[in-house]
Amino acid sequence: MRVMGVDPGLTRCGLSLVEGGSGRTVTALDVDVIRTPADLDLARRLLIISEAAEYWLDTHQPSVVAVERVFSQHNVRTAMGTAQAGGVIALAAARRGITVAFHTPSEVKAAVTGNGSADKAQVTAMVTRILRMQQAPTPADAADALALAICHCWRAPMMARMAQAEALAAEQKRRYEAKLKEQRKAGAKR
Amino acid sequence: MRVMGVDPGLTRCGLSLVEGGSGRTVTALDVDVIRTPADLDLARRLLIISEAAEYWLDTHQPSVVAVERVFSQHNVRTAMGTAQAGGVIALAAARRGITVAFHTPSEVKAAVTGNGSADKAQVTAMVTRILRMQQAPTPADAADALALAICHCWRAPMMARMAQAEALAAEQKRRYEAKLKEQRKAGAKR
Numbered sequence: 001m002r003v004m005g006v007d008p009g010l011t012r013c014g015l016s017l018v019e020g021g022s023g024r025t026v027t028a029l030d031v032d033v034i035r036t037p038a039d040l041d042l043a044r045r046l047l048i049i050s051e052a053a054e055y056w057l058d059t060h061q062p063s064v065v066a067v068e069r070v071f072s073q074h075n076v077r078t079a080m081g082t083a084q085a086g087g088v089i090a091l092a093a094a095r096r097g098i099t100v101a102f103h104t105p106s107e108v109k110a111a112v113t114g115n116g117s118a119d120k121a122q123v124t125a126m127v128t129r130i131l132r133m134q135q136a137p138t139p140a141d142a143a144d145a146l147a148l149a150i151c152h153c154w155r156a157p158m159m160a161r162m163a164q165a166e167a168l169a170a171e172q173k174r175r176y177e178a179k180l181k182e183q184r185k186a187g188a189k190r
Numbered sequence: 191m192r193v194m195g196v197d198p199g200l201t202r203c204g205l206s207l208v209e210g211g212s213g214r215t216v217t218a219l220d221v222d223v224i225r226t227p228a229d230l231d232l233a234r235r236l237l238i239i240s241e242a243a244e245y246w247l248d249t250h251q252p253s254v255v256a257v258e259r260v261f262s263q264h265n266v267r268t269a270m271g272t273a274q275a276g277g278v279i280a281l282a283a284a285r286r287g288i289t290v291a292f293h294t295p296s297e298v299k300a301a302v303t304g305n306g307s308a309d310k311a312q313v314t315a316m317v318t319r320i321l322r323m324q325q326a327p328t329p330a331d332a333a334d335a336l337a338l339a340i341c342h343c344w345r346a347p348m349m350a351r352m353a354q355a356e357a358l359a360a361e362q363k364r365r366y367e368a369k370l371k372e373q374r375k376a377g378a379k380r
Binding site: 041042043044046047050071072076079080083084085086087088090091093094095100102 | 200231232233234236237240260261266269270273274275276277280281283284285288292
């Protein structure tokens with residue numbers, strides 16, 4: 001599974017490409033940080049991010065795009081820009097029929113470090129170790145984008161099993177209700 | 191000036207087209223509300239909104255797109271979706287080289303009703319009157335999209351004059367500083 005990880009942001013947007021193998025083997029294939037100048041207007045900044053993401057999607061052809069789910073941060077203005085950057089990348093993926101998955105920051109931290117409230121330094125250290133990189137990825141946005149892709153590689157099989165279990169439960173419920181209805185009908189006839 | 195007004199939203203996104211004439215004359219040319227099902231995933235919802243906006247942009251060729259600037263609302267999740275919907279429309283406009291302007295809800299209310307904290311009913315009533323419509327536009331998102339376009343038609347000349355004044359002031363400052371530097375140089379030589 002080839003996963004493109006996205007740490008969305010207007011000023012700095014981290015993009016990564018990770019190949020998930022069997023078990024917990026993951027390999028980093030590429031990582032980059034897209035920057036847009038703060039004095040440019042919002043629409044043009046989104047255009048720069050969108051074009052960079054489209055180039056990545058077309059070049060690397062990931063099977064899935066994993067984006068950080070944004071919650072309200074300390075700074076509302078920043079959170080909006082982050083949500084919009086993530087939105088235009090999700091749009092570019094949807095245009096190409098590529099699945100988009102969202103993971104919260106604590107899901108990513110928990111997957112990579114085992115601790116949902118780990119700090120940036122811990123995440124970077126674990127990402128460096130997991131991917132067997134010779135140097136820690138910088139800036140933090142690059143490490144976060146890699147962490148997101150790793151998180152997806154490891155969570156995806158579990159998420160798929162859960163979806164399967166839910167579908168099975170729904171099917172069983174549907175059958176049980178149909179049977180119940182039939183029995184009631186039969187009871188009413190008697 | 192042909193203005194496309196956008197009241198962004200994931201569930202309902204209002205789009206309008208208003209022609210601004212001389213003085214305060216404004217004419218409604220079109221209005222619609224794009225809906226996306228809440229059970230669809232975010233990326234696909236953004237794709238539906240983006241495609242509808244692109245169709246509007248290509249069909250109506252507005253000279254400017256006016257989008258509501260989103261602030262944190264009561265519901266953070268809703269605010270994020272709203273910001274993302276506005277973001278993908280701003281992106282579609284930027285792709286076509288069309289200027290995107292943002293106005294806050296209170297700027298829109300103040301422009302249309304004269305009161306920055308007017309309620310939805312007042313905004314709808316004034317929009318109906320200003321555009322000489324026989325029926326009030328529904329739902330509220332349609333009225334809001336029209337109000338946004340009207341707001342832009344009326345604020346744009348003032349915003350242009352302010353930008354001109356600022357540019358003039360910056361140019362005068364630059365000249366004054368250059369003169370000052372020259373005088374200091376001359377003083378040092380003496």
